[in-house]
Amino acid sequence: MSSLALMRWLESAPERYDRGMQWLTFGRADEIREAIAGEAVKAGTRVVEIGCGTGALSAKLLANGCEVTAVDQNPAMLEQARSALASASAGKIRWIEASAAEIDSLGDGVFDAVATAFCLSEMSPGERAYVLRAAARCLRPGGRLLIADEVVPDQRVQKLVHALLRGPQVLLGWLLTGAVSTPLAGLAAEIEAAGFRIVGNRGWLAGRFRLFIAESKGEAPA
């Protein structure tokens, strides 16, 4: 029995991830994805989605008429996304099994938007910096970067609450999703350092989840 539970934990189970994300965001995950999809439509139609998981955001992008290139490194998640969206996706979506770092092989300046939800917080700082620079390169000038993720809140009281909840939250997050995420502290600065101008942002759950909307300056730093 105990071993069965452990097996479930260690398995990278797609169902668990979705349910866990929904609990961790107090049911807001979907609302946040809705906001990203809305912004992506304003940017144009060609969207690359980093870390599509089981396709929750991909579905919303498709519903809004985007052409989606969905990238994820977990084959089990991709398989689930593929079968869930089989009927809705005809010719409008391309699935790529790869790490986020490999979006640099998709071509330069070929997308209108890069969208990603709850994915950057699972990366190391080095990976994040690389992926953000690669995102800048694959966008056309003026293309949009849409990142929603768990962040360290800006305000002092919220920060304190965050620090106190951190330990239990990591454990809970891991038990629920099987992933270890680190709320991002300097995401805005990282986005700007990669060659973007932030043009808007929105927060959820007392600033613990934030959507950044940034525009490519069209001159990605080397």
Next chain:
Amino acid sequence: MAIATSTFKHTSLDFVQTALRMLPWPTEAGLRKIGNPGQESPVLITCNYDLTVRRLTRAMQGHDAWLLVAPSSGINVWCAASGGHLSTHQVVSALKTSGIKEKVSHKRAILPQLAATGVIGREVARRCGWKVRFGPVRAEDIPAYLAAGGHKSEEMRRVRFDTRERMEMAAAWGFPTAAVIALLFYFIKASWAAPLALWSIVCAFALFLFYDRLGEPRKLRFAAATALTACIATALVGGGAAALAAAAVSSLLLTALLTVDYPGSTPLEGGAHFAENAWQVKLDPALCDGVFACWEVCPESCFNKLEDPRKVEISHGERCIRCGACVVQCPKDALFFEDQAGQRIEPDIIRRFKLNLMGSRSVEA
């Protein structure tokens, strides 16, 4: 003083992390230096499990190397690779994003052998141009492996399950079980909490040290031995009839709990004890053309190299723990799993869905 403090810190961390090794202990992924590495220094890749990174760093003391910590969700190499958390993609990502390319003049990296259940070496090369090799199973063998010019002895390839490794697994199972039991009994009958917790730790150690060495009927023998020991111990401390009965029943329950099935807890799981449920690794000799990737990564040395014609044979199938590393690595798809009904599970399914002793046990068609 500083050395003493650091030793104390490491020893206590080792202890805590071993007792709670079921939990992830993430450390920051990225590039680190061991000693004073240069352009020609070897590049070692490992997981971002803190205990492993610290042990590897200690094992490499006095040597110069680049250590590339790949993101594995804070899980150890074997479990992460077998459960889908340390795959080709995490390794490619680490190689591309860490900046290692600018630090060395070569593109060769060494992975732990036990990563072979998840990382496909030739895929890493195709995706980012790095040639990865599977080094020894244990970190402490790396200096000797490097000194031998990348030659891996049989000893370096084998998972030994020696007493130390068995004790670690026992601690990893025993302490969480004890904690759960103590918590449970704190509310039911508080005076039983401590003795039962202690008893579950003793049982876990007995299980990992002796269980697979018992003759059949193994489970019955183990249950009888623990129940008898519990009764004797209870009688010695002056327990009455009720306490004796409780000791016997709790031992039986504990044995039942501890011997269900052990995904990944080799040597108990995957060996002959659970053979009736498991798949067998099969070889199609017609497809084998002597690449010997399986031979290189098998932690139980189940394969034998044949020279004329150049092929492998499964010479020690009885030792197989079904980790699937050979199936994952074979470039010719000559190895595959077959279930008891003779149904074949294609290598690509194993690669993508991690069908092995640690990962999924089944996949919906």
